[in-house]
Amino acid sequence: MRTREKPASTEVVTYAPFVLLPSPVPRQMFEKAQAVQTDFNVMMHRVAHDYDFLKECLASTIKVDNFTGHMWQIYERVYKEGIVQPICLAINRSDYMFDSPLGESSRSQVHLRQIEFNTMASSFGGLSQKLADLHSAAVLFLILPIEGNIYDQRWLEYGIKAINPNIKVIRRSIQDLANRAVLSEDKCLLIDDVEVAIAYQRTCYIPEHFESEKDWDARLLVERSRAIKCPNIAYHLAGTKKVQQVLAEPGMVQRFASSPEAAARIIDTFAKLLQLRQSNNTYGEDIVKVLNEIKDTDERTAYILMERISPPPHRNYPIRVDTPVSLQLLISELGIYGTLVGTKDKVTLNEQTGHNLRTKAVDMNEGGVATGYSSLDSPFLV
Numbered sequence: 001m002r003t004r005e006k007p008a009s010t011e012v013v014t015y016a017p018f019v020l021l022p023s024p025v026p027r028q029m030f031e032k033a034q035a036v037q038t039d040f041n042v043m044m045h046r047v048a049h050d051y052d053f054l055k056e057c058l059a060s061t062i063k064v065d066n067f068t069g070h071m072w073q074i075y076e077r078v079y080k081e082g083i084v085q086p087i088c089l090a091i092n093r094s095d096y097m098f099d100s101p102l103g104e105s106s107r108s109q110v111h112l113r114q115i116e117f118n119t120m121a122s123s124f125g126g127l128s129q130k131l132a133d134l135h136s137a138a139v140l141f142l143i144l145p146i147e148g149n150i151y152d153q154r155w156l157e158y159g160i161k162a163i164n165p166n167i168k169v170i171r172r173s174i175q176d177l178a179n180r181a182v183l184s185e186d187k188c189l190l191i192d193d194v195e196v197a198i199a200y201q202r203t204c205y206i207p208e209h210f211e212s213e214k215d216w217d218a219r220l221l222v223e224r225s226r227a228i229k230c231p232n233i234a235y236h237l238a239g240t241k242k243v244q245q246v247l248a249e250p251g252m253v254q255r256f257a258s259s260p261e262a263a264a265r266i267i268d269t270f271a272k273l274l275q276l277r278q279s280n281n282t283y284g285e286d287i288v289k290v291l292n293e294i295k296d297t298d299e300r301t302a303y304i305l306m307e308r309i310s311p312p313p314h315r316n317y318p319i320r321v322d323t324p325v326s327l328q329l330l331i332s333e334l335g336i337y338g339t340l341v342g343t344k345d346k347v348t349l350n351e352q353t354g355h356n357l358r359t360k361a362v363d364m365n366e367g368g369v370a371t372g373y374s375s376l377d378s379p380f381l382v
Helices: 029-048 051-059 059-064 066-081 125-131 150-163 174-178 212-224 231-239 241-247 250-258 260-267 288-295 298-302
Strands: 023-024 088-100 109-117 138-143 168-173 180-182 189-191 194-201 229-232 273-277 301-305 315-317 328-342 347-361 375-377 378-379
Touching: 023 231, 023 315, 023 328, 023 347, 029 051, 029 088, 029 109, 029 231, 029 250, 029 260, 029 315, 029 328, 029 347, 029 378, 051 059, 051 150, 051 231, 051 241, 059 066, 066 212, 066 231, 066 315, 088 229, 109 241, 138 150, 138 288, 168 194, 174 180, 174 189, 180 212, 212 231, 231 273, 288 298
Parallel strands: 023 378, 138 168, 138 194, 194 229
Antiparallel strands: 088 109, 088 328, 180 189, 189 194, 273 301, 315 328, 328 347, 347 375
16 A cells, blocks of 8 residues: 555555454354345345436435535436446445344354445456456546555456456546546547546545546546446445435335345345434444534434444454554454446346455444555454
């Protein structure tokens, strides 16, 4: 990883934080998370293609959240114009924790609880073999202007090259697209005279990634193009916390799941969710303060309240730059990857394509390796 002190340097790098030993993960819960991933893939694919559901679901959010409102405007624009590229490419990651509310550590007392479903994930998973037919066009990695997580992304690029060295991979920021990208008459997305076949987004998922209205115009340009988007705007909206909350309501999963059995497997992973929050996270006693501040405002309708998960802790040694190594009490979060390729009416690929484990201090609320809260880990199945 690039360092926070010199994020633009091509000479100064550091290793990603990791833990010394594999951390214990209940085998039954691990296999359960793997098995349900393709069910989630299909459900979220159907959610993303249901305009009326998304409109009703996000109606209160887009009124008070400018970022989601911008995204919805792009979605409405391309929906009314007619979707130019019907093929969807989804690289999803469903994140879980193991809930032991009574503090029990026995496997019989631990439950799998979904934290969130990410439609903007960090691995190409089972996609690489699908790229072999691309020749003259390029795969665009849409990245930050100064990208600290470049090496994780490079491995994905090398994986594409290993499958077919003729595939061109280019890396551009949304600001680059705002200044130099154009849409041809037949809706081809061109950047620096190169046609984009797949736009793989590693940016544009928080407000800070957009520096001006020109950047929003560039995001619209991508969406209006023939390029296959990963994710497209509908998938992006389907991955919001508000949609997760509505899907937890009675009867909603059954509406979109592929079968009653699949619906039951999905529902079994849900934590309790109530309408309160949409965007940035608030925890513990801070929730009371926030609720008092917004109790008489429309902003309250955009908030989601989620049941607190109590993962069983374990001990391990986090290895971090400039930090003494010590035995610490930690908790882990499991991510399961899934890949789906298809149109609204036909799914041609639906696979569970891997996992990751991120481990952090037991008293740490936030997560994320790139943000500095968590460390990379691997599961020791018990």
